[in-house]
Amino acid sequence: MFKATSVKAALGATESTDTILVNGWVRTRRDAKAFSFIEINDGSCLKNLQVIADAELPNYVDTVQQITTGAAVSVKGELVASKGGGQSWEVKATEVTLVGAADASYPLQKKGHSMEFLREIAHLRPRANLFGAVFRVRSRLSFAVHQFYQDRGFVHVHTPIVTASDCEGAGELFRVSTLDPANPPKTEDGAIDYGQDFFARPTYLTVSGQLEAEVFACALGNVYTFGPTFRAENSNTSRHASEFWMIEPEMAFTDLQGNMDLAEEFVKYLIADVLEHCADDLAIFGKFVDKGLLERLKFVLERPFQRVSYTEAMDIILASGREWETSVKWGENLQSEHERFLAEEHFKCPVTVYNYPKEIKPFYMRLNDDDKTVTAMDVLVPGIGEIVGGSQREERLDVLEANMDRHGLNKEEYKWYLDLRRYGSVPHSGFGLGFERMLMFVTGMANIRDVIPFARTPGNAEF
RNA sequence: UGCUCGGUAGCUCAGUGGCAGAGCAGGUGACUGUUAAUCACUUGGUCGUUGGUUCGACCCCAACCCGAGCAGCCA
Numbered sequence: 001m002f003k004a005t006s007v008k009a010a011l012g013a014t015e016s017t018d019t020i021l022v023n024g025w026v027r028t029r030r031d032a033k034a035f036s037f038i039e040i041n042d043g044s045c046l047k048n049l050q051v052i053a054d055a056e057l058p059n060y061v062d063t064v065q066q067i068t069t070g071a072a073v074s075v076k077g078e079l080v081a082s083k084g085g086g087q088s089w090e091v092k093a094t095e096v097t098l099v100g101a102a103d104a105s106y107p108l109q110k111k112g113h114s115m116e117f118l119r120e121i122a123h124l125r126p127r128a129n130l131f132g133a134v135f136r137v138r139s140r141l142s143f144a145v146h147q148f149y150q151d152r153g154f155v156h157v158h159t160p161i162v163t164a165s166d167c168e169g170a171g172e173l174f175r176v177s178t179l180d181p182a183n184p185p186k187t188e189d190g191a192i193d194y195g196q197d198f199f200a201r202p203t204y205l206t207v208s209g210q211l212e213a214e215v216f217a218c219a220l221g222n223v224y225t226f227g228p229t230f231r232a233e234n235s236n237t238s239r240h241a242s243e244f245w246m247i248e249p250e251m252a253f254t255d256l257q258g259n260m261d262l263a264e265e266f267v268k269y270l271i272a273d274v275l276e277h278c279a280d281d282l283a284i285f286g287k288f289v290d291k292g293l294l295e296r297l298k299f300v301l302e303r304p305f306q307r308v309s310y311t312e313a314m315d316i317i318l319a320s321g322r323e324w325e326t327s328v329k330w331g332e333n334l335q336s337e338h339e340r341f342l343a344e345e346h347f348k349c350p351v352t353v354y355n356y357p358k359e360i361k362p363f364y365m366r367l368n369d370d371d372k373t374v375t376a377m378d379v380l381v382p383g384i385g386e387i388v389g390g391s392q393r394e395e396r397l398d399v400l401e402a403n404m405d406r407h408g409l410n411k412e413e414y415k416w417y418l419d420l421r422r423y424g425s426v427p428h429s430g431f432g433l434g435f436e437r438m439l440m441f442v443t444g445m446a447n448i449r450d451v452i453p454f455a456r457t458p459g460n461a462e463f
Numbered sequence: 464u465g466c467u468c469g470g471u472a473g474c475u476c477a478g479u480g481g482c483a484g485a486g487c488a489g490g491u492g493a494c495u496g497u498u499a500a501u502c503a504c505u506u507g508g509u510c511g512u513u514g515g516u517u518c519g520a521c522c523c524c525a526a527c528c529c530g531a532g533c534a535g536c537c538a
Contacts, residue, residue, distance in 0.1 A: 030497050037497050050498075069488095084496045104489050109474065110499050111487060116530065117474070172536085208538095233536050234464055246538060325534085336534070389538065434538030447531090448538095459529095 002076070008044035010079055013089055017079040022049060022091060023099070025127060026071045028110050036064055038096070040073060043132055046280050050082065050090040051075050063098050069110065070102030070127075112288075115450055122454050122463050130288065133281035134451055137274060138439055144273035145226055145247055145435070148266060154222040154249060159209030161228065164201055165413065172232035173204035174242075205230035209248050210430060211364075211417055214393060217250035217428050218420050224249040226435075234458050238447040239384060239437060243456040250430035256366075256375040256392040259429035260352050263379050263388045264305045266433065267350065271297050274442050282443070290444025296382070297442065299349070306347040309355045310334075310373065316346055331357045336385060343380040350381045363403040365391040366427075377431070384441050390431020397421035 005020045024042035031037075034055045039048040053064045053075075067073060077093035084090075107121050108128055118125040125131045149156065162176050178198040179185065185193040194202045209225040216223045229246045249262060274282065275297060286293045308316070314330050317338050326335045334342075334353070342351050354377040355368060365374035379388035394400040400421055404411055411418065439451040449455040454463045 028499080030495090030500060032495060032497060035496085037500095039498070048498090052496085082496090084498075086498055105473075107473070109488055111474075112499085113474065119530095229538075231537075235536060236464085236531095237534080237536095238532075240537070244538065386538065432538055437538060 005079075006044035007040065007042045007047065007049040010049050010091070011045065011047055011087070011089055013079055016081060016089075019076065019094075020079050020091065022051075022075050024049070024073065026067055026069055026073055026102075028069055029067050031065065036060075036067075038064075038067060038073065038075070038093075040075065041127075041129075041132075043126070043136075045136075046129060046133055046284055047087075050084075050087055051077065051093050051096070052090055053093045053096050057093065057096060059096065064096050066101075067096075067098060068102055068104065068106065070106035070108060071098060072100035072102075073097060074099050115447060119449055119455070126453070130284060131450075133278075133284050134439075134443055134445060135453065137278045137281050137443055138451065140277050141270060141274060141435070141439055141442065142226075144270050144277075147273070148269045149222075149224045149249065152222070154224045155216070155220045157209075157213055157216045157220075157223045157225050159206070159212040159225045159227065161206050162199070162203050163206045164199070164203050165211065173207060174230050174232045176203045176205060207231055208246070208432065210250065210432065213248050213250040213430060214417070214420060214428065217252045217430065218424070218426065221253075222249070222251045236458060238449075239440070241436065241448050241452060241455055241457055244448070244452070245435035247433045247435060248430060250428060252426050252428045254392075254429045255427055256354060256377060256429060259390055259392060259431060260307065260354065260377055263377070263390065263431050263433070264350075264352065267305075267379065267381075267387070267438070268301055270438060271301050271442060275301070285444045289446075293444040300381075303349050305350045305352050305379070307352045307354065308342075310353055310357065310376075311355070313338075313342060313351075313353050317341065320346070331359065333360050339378075339380045339385050340382075343385070344382045348382070350379055350387075352377055352379050354378075361391070363407040363409060364393050364400070366394045367399055367403070375429075381441055384437050386434075387437045387441065388431050388433045390429065392427065392429040395421060395425045395427050397425065 002021045004023050007022060007024060010020060010022060022040065022042070024040035027039045027041050027048050029036055029038045036053045038051040038053055040051060041048045053060065057064060074097040075091055075093050076095040077091040079089055080092050082088060082090040108124055113128065118128060118131065126135055146156065179192070179196070185196045187193045197203070207229060209227060213223055213225050225248045227245065228243055230243055232242065233240065251258065251262065282294065311330065313334065314328070317328065320341065322341070325337055328335065328338060342353070343349070354375070355373040356376040357372060358367060358374045361374050361376045365376050367374055375392035377390055378386050381387045394403060397418065400418065401411060404414065436448050436451050440446070440448060443451065445451050449457060
């Protein structure tokens with residue numbers, strides 16, 4: 001069989017070619033006097049390839065003129081310089097095969113559609129220009145994540161997706177069980193007997209690979225995870241999903257400063273990589289989704305991230321003289337409006353906030369010498385808010401145990417985690433970066449549901 | 464989960480207590496190296512669901528369902 005040429009390769013040609021084969025889906029067809037224009041797209045790039053199907057073709061009337069938007073076609077012909085404006089190359093067809101027809105009920109029209117409508121046809125939306133671009137960028141961004149860490153000698157660790165730790169503090173979990181929900185085995189006191197469950201204990205989908213990543217950092221030095229993460233929160237916002245992907249680097253012999261340095265370098269690397277490798281796709285976001293996108297990305301790339309301690313951030317917020325919907329004071333969580341104010345108005349660039357009050361952060365964060373704050377750090381970006389959350393971990397056994405007591409955790413269940421502090425404990429740090437939030441930032445897409453192929457949100461797991 | 468807004472043709476929307484509308488898509492025809500082609504004609508409706516008010520409800524009221532935005536949870 002003749003080897004097919006991608007639309008991307010055909011459009012990037014440097015000279016005409018006698019015979020090429022192009023496969024793809026028809027975006028639109030128009031009739032001229034003695035021939036038909038067929039525009040096909042195969043997902044290899046944003047642009048379509050224009051095909052000239054002459055009326056002399058033997059199947060012109062009964063096939064070519066019946067081809068509609070959405071149909072799959074195979075075209076053989078000559079790649080020639082276009083006689084019309086708008087494209088440099090086109091294919092003069094010698095053979096047009098209708099591989100799979102699409103009738104008038106094909107939902108994607110040549111016009112723009114609302115994001116909400118396209119979400120309802122998630123199985124067809126990758127064929128829309130915008131979503132083809134989103135998912136090509138997603139693929140590239142994913143590759144860039146690995147390249148960043150691999151280039152720096154980090155080891156990729158596949159942390160488990162099924163986990164038994166249910167009290168890490170990162171929200172509600174999805175239970176994993178093979179018990180019959182209508183008739184579960186019971187213990188003598190009437191409780192469900194998870195001893196008879198598949199894993200002989202209650203298990204859940206992971207909310208973070210951090211604790212396991214710490215194990216590997218304390219053996220292999222610098223490691224990272226990149227995998228799916230699950231939160232059973234009833235969150236209904238444009239930036240939360242029940243299933244999302246997260247990158248979690250973890251570094252031994254590294255303090256909070258080194259952690260913040262890595263987070264900033266990482267975010268900038270991803271932006272630079274996408275700017276370099278996805279220019280065409282980014283252009284469509286700049287045109288239809290977010291006019292200021294390219295300028296903002298370049299701006300973020302050039303400027304150092306601002307760094308302020310939680311205490312300094314609180315002073316800035318309190319000194320701003322603004323009226324807040326939720327008033328805050330030292331010791332309380334920053335609200336979205338405060339984070340947005342810092343990133344979008346006060347600094348007008350990404351901000352890393354560090355050293356948060358210990359009361360509002362999880363047990364594993366390292367206690368500072370002031371005994372009031374822990375080495376937490378969040379990177380806030382304009383338009384999205386928190387994109388990175390991390391910390392230096394508490395490496396001192398006695399302090400960690402005291403933290404766990406204070407948080408009411410069962411130390412028995414964390415024996416293996418505490419062992420890391422018993423045997424060769426070292427200062428270590430890491431963070432989590434929300435992959436979809438990064439993708440939103442890089443594309444300007446406003447809703448997380450539009451950067452996930454098949455989004456899972458409360459009440460929604462179709463497809 | 465709370466607050467706010469919305470649900471009318473395949474899509475995007477307008478509409479008013481008294482016969483259901485437009486643009487686009489679809490169909491037919493014309494024209495044409497076009498490119499979200501153009502022009503003419505044209506098909507298409509349980510106005511989210513259920514109940515209530517009313518002589519009469521797409522419109523007013525209530526409950527529910529679905530969607531979106533914001534908040535909380537966080538990445």
